[in-house]
Amino acid sequence: MTAGGRAGGRTALALARRGLCHALLLASSCLVGLPFVWMLSLSAKPPEEIFDAGFALFPDRWYLLENYGKALTEHPLLLFLANGVIVCGAILVLQILVCAPAAYALAKLRFHGRDLMFAFVLIGLLIPQQVLAIPLFALAHRLGILDTYAALVFPFIVSPFGIFLFRQFFKTVPDDLIHAARLDGLSEMAIVWRLMVPLAWPAVVAFSIFSVVSHWNDLFWPLIVIRSEELMPPPLGVVAFNDEEAGSDYGPLMAAATVIVSPLIVAFLFAQRWFVDGLSMGAMK
Amino acid sequence: MSAGVVLDRVSKRFGTESVLADVSLEIRDGEFLTLLGPSGCGKSTLLRIIAGLEAQDAGSVFIAGRRADRLRAKERDIAMVFQTYALYPHLTVAENMALPLKMRRMCLAQRLPGIGRLWPGRKAVARSIRDDVAATARALEIAHLMHRKPGQLSGGQRQRVAVGRAVVREPSVFLMDEPLSNLDAKLRVVMRAEIKQLHQRLGATILYVTHDQSEAMTLSDRVAVMHRGTLAQVGTPQAIYADPENLRVAEFVGSPMINTLSAIVASPSGVVLDGVALPLRTGLPAGGAVTLGLRPEAVSLAPAPGAGLLNGTVRLLEHMGAELLVHVALDGGETLTAKLDVARAGLVAVGRAVAIRPHLDQVLVFAADGRRLRCADHGGAVPASRGARA
Incomplete structure (x- = not known):
């Protein structure tokens, strides 16, 4: 029981460490990837939504064809x-x-x-x-x-x-x-x-x-x-x-x-x- | 067509270090000659100079009677098998073997990828190459490996392919740079026999480099023993073994190693070894020091101590199957290895005192500087069997 508990504690610690690592990696890749995602997002939005104060990844009105066509x-x-x-x-x-x-x-x-x-x-x-x-x-x-x-x-x-x-x-x-x-x-x-x-x-x-x-x-x-x-x-x-x-x-x-x-x-x-x-x-x- | 190779006073230095000093050697047409020596003695450098991969500082190389100093490697009509095999890792076995033929038989335009195929006459050349590669592969029993890459082959298979790539273009001279040293002991013996057979079949001139004296002894018509960039001795394997020029050759050739015992000259016709007088003629004044070389098989066991016998104690026994190696500590402090028939094993045991009879007609006498003294009148040397020296 004790041994099992200790082993469990160790795995929990390892999990936490790995979680932290992944969180850091995720955050940094978001930082790098965000402008790219934003570019994709804007390329699908109509002009009036682009300058909206709010933050929305997906447009209310899809404007893909118009933007890419233009x-x-x-x-x-x-x-x-x-x-x-x-x-x-x-x-x-x-x-x-x-x-x-x-x-x-x-x-x-x-x-x-x-x-x-x-x-x-x-x-x-x-x-x-x-x-x-x-x-x-x-x-x-x-x-x-x-x-x-x-x-x-x-x-x-x-x-x-x-x-x-x-x-x-x-x-x-x-x-x-x-x-x-x-x-x-x-x-x-x-x-x-x-x-x-x-x-x-x-x-x-x-x-x-x-x-x-x-x-x-x-x-x-x-x-x-x-x-x-x-x-x-x-x-x-x-x-x-x-x-x-x-x-x-x-x-x-x-x-x-x-x-x-x-x-x-x-x-x-x-x-x-x-x-x-x-x-x-x-x-x- | 095979061809002879002549080296005339070839020298090479790397920086201030002299690697080869005035090496002169003739390799006859169709001969199997081995360069034998410890690593770093310059034998591989000599091979590279003959191949044209390295330039000598002085002296000349003649191939088939033609001065080759200004010829590039590819113009010398020489093939080489490397210790590392040096197969092209990105090409299949068939492509590896075909490449030297392609470079020789096809013109530049025909070799171009893609459009080369459209060039007139390419088809016939390609077929002749394919046929020659297939024939060589059959002879070397590697036909089933043709579509593999070198990385998928075992050491022995790679070795065969390397030989195949050298053989397929029928060069006038083969150079082999320790081709067996990366194989395990058993395979080495098999491949050794195959190389010997190859030589007999092709009748080609082969210059073989090795540090393994058993390879040199079994394969060669003649052996050239190299030491520190010079040729110590050139001769048949028998002559090198039985009639060495100097102590270094005697020590390098033969396994187990020759026994070397220090002795004092008592008179011009006798020496004293461990207090035992031996009737060996040296021609030196009394009091001089000499070294006696005794092959392990040049001694035998005497039933009891007596005149002219060396006394000692058995320290170690090694059973070799048919033979028995007896390591004896002589009473004078030197050690000696004797090779006996295994039938005599009952006569010796570790710790037992033994009397050793040196076969005086087989004793080799060396001066203090390692030079062989040949004025012994018992005929230890066999002048008739001595190989020609370069």
């Missing part, structure tokens, strides 16, 4: 999405084309100045994009590519983060595997594409998500280099809503925002498993 028809939202796909796709492909060979060289080849090069990569990681905006803008102007897709893509082709992540991953590949590949007749480039990249697949997926998310959501750089509406990526397009409707038409705005983030959420759900793998494996060695 978002999709009044502005070329699908065009913005297509722009986003083109720009993010181009950035990602070029980034991997540049990062994988660079990371392989830094991880597995011996040459003078390798450590110095890697130090530059690390420094590159520390410099925020905004610092370079003016020189990059000047460069784009000189190249005559302002207000084109090229202007949206070129500053991001070399990604220090990608080089760093791939290098950490490539370092864990045993040298014998590379030696075997060389004896089997693979060139250094073939080693990168036939051996290293497939082996580092989780890292490639993780990097792809990082890259796509950050460039899909980027407003700063498109705002600087893009004027034509038909070239605007999604966030810039949403800002265009805001401007012209003088901030009063929040329902369609939130509907547009929902449409814009949904591809990312779907993509993340698909790639989730590799994403976590890729980050933790990179971190371990």
